[in-house]
Amino acid sequence: MITSENAMLRGAVLFNVRDRDLGSTVEDAIETINRSSIKLPQGYYIEWSGQYENLIRGQRTLLLILPLVLLIIFISLYLAFHSVREAFLSLITVPFALVGGAFLVYFYGVNLSVAVAVGFIALFGIAVETGVVMVIYLNDAMRQLIQLRGNSSANIQRDELREFVIAGAAKRLRPKIMTVSVALFGLIPVLWSTGVGTDVMIPIVLPMIGGVLTSSTHILLVTPLIFLMTKEYELKRFGKIV
Numbered sequence: 001m002i003t004s005e006n007a008m009l010r011g012a013v014l015f016n017v018r019d020r021d022l023g024s025t026v027e028d029a030i031e032t033i034n035r036s037s038i039k040l041p042q043g044y045y046i047e048w049s050g051q052y053e054n055l056i057r058g059q060r061t062l063l064l065i066l067p068l069v070l071l072i073i074f075i076s077l078y079l080a081f082h083s084v085r086e087a088f089l090s091l092i093t094v095p096f097a098l099v100g101g102a103f104l105v106y107f108y109g110v111n112l113s114v115a116v117a118v119g120f121i122a123l124f125g126i127a128v129e130t131g132v133v134m135v136i137y138l139n140d141a142m143r144q145l146i147q148l149r150g151n152s153s154a155n156i157q158r159d160e161l162r163e164f165v166i167a168g169a170a171k172r173l174r175p176k177i178m179t180v181s182v183a184l185f186g187l188i189p190v191l192w193s194t195g196v197g198t199d200v201m202i203p204i205v206l207p208m209i210g211g212v213l214t215s216s217t218h219i220l221l222v223t224p225l226i227f228l229m230t231k232e233y234e235l236k237r238f239g240k241i242v
Contacts, residue, residue, distance in 0.1 A: 014050075021111030026052045058114040069121055070094070073128050080132065086139075089226060090131040093215050096222075097127035100214025101207030108206055115200050119207035126208065127215040130179055134172050134219050138227045141168025156235060162228060169224040180216045184209065 003010050017025045026048055033046065040046070070091075077087035101123050105116055145156065145164040190198070190205045 021113065022051055022055055055114065058117075062114065062117050066117075066121070069124065073124065077128070077132065081135070081139075085230060086135055089223065089230065090128055090135050092226070093127040093131040093218055093223070094124050096218035097123050097211035097215035099211075101209075101211035103214075104206050104210030105203075108202075110203050110206055113203055115203035116207060119204040120211070122204070123208045123211040123215075126183065127211060127219075130176060130215065131219050131223060133175070134169070134223050135227065137172040138165060138168045138224060141165060141171075142231060158232065161231060161235070165224050165228045165231070169220070173220065176216060176220060180212055183212050187212075 003012070030048065074087055074091055077090050078084060081087055081090075098120065101120055105112070110116065141164045145161065187205045187209050190201050191209075193201070
């Protein structure tokens, strides 16, 4: 069968990719052809198309979307807290979520693709959302301490500050466990599915499952510690802690 594209005759050579990612396979094929002594007649040329073309287009789009997503998240956090420091405190959950997601993707042997990148974008939103709630609880504990001091933060004891931060983090323990449980119960069954669309859904779900676990550990254990250190620094700077 003779086909045409853009008013030019076209001959298609098709091949399938197995046990490798599409991008590196096509790149190796391009390098092999470029090293070979194949000389095309005048008017002939080689063009790589199909799923590889869609992959390149998707990667270029993601290079624009990922920084934009992080910027929007940071602006939203700043508008919520009116503090650059607390916005960064919530945004720091993203690297911890990235570690868990990357580990689970590597453990399952899934190659990096657009679907995996989409899963990471969704994971960033979940991680920041739960981190915001933790910071809100910690700020509420800080306000209770100030109210206990008669709306004055003068002469706050370090042990007293630590006690209220721990109390605020403990209040977040139950809702955080519920949030993680709901996410895991909803996502884990996808890993065992074998129906139509699982080849796309599994790469999306894997980063979310791994990232939820590591980000939860960070939010419950590390975020209160960083918050405590930040408040101690602020109070010590203004001479309001003893």
